[in-house]
Amino acid sequence: MERHVTIGIAGHVDHGKTALVRCLTGVDTDRHKEEKRRGLSIESGIAPLELTSRVEIALVDVPGHTDFLKNTIRGLSSLDMAILVVAADDGVMP
Secondary structure (H helix, E strand, O other), X not given: OOEEEEEEEEEOOOOOHHHHXXXXXXXXXXXXXXXXXXXXXXXXXXXEEEOOOXXXXXXXXXXXXXXXXXXXXXXXXXXXXXXXXXXXXXOOOO
């Protein structure tokens, strides 16, 4: 039997959430034209992460910009766990 785990990737804008998901999965979760144009996530994006055949993992990349807080909350509402991404050169942000 497979186990399904949903992991959110959260953090401040421009701290590397989407880049981390892309490195781990090869999936660019910024898929809308406006996200590409502005260089930031507006909607939550989902990417599958394959580690073993017994665990199915979905990474949810949520927006970090405060203008899209509703989208972030919606993306975080059904997670099993979350990873907080903090840019080492910027530190913890509000």
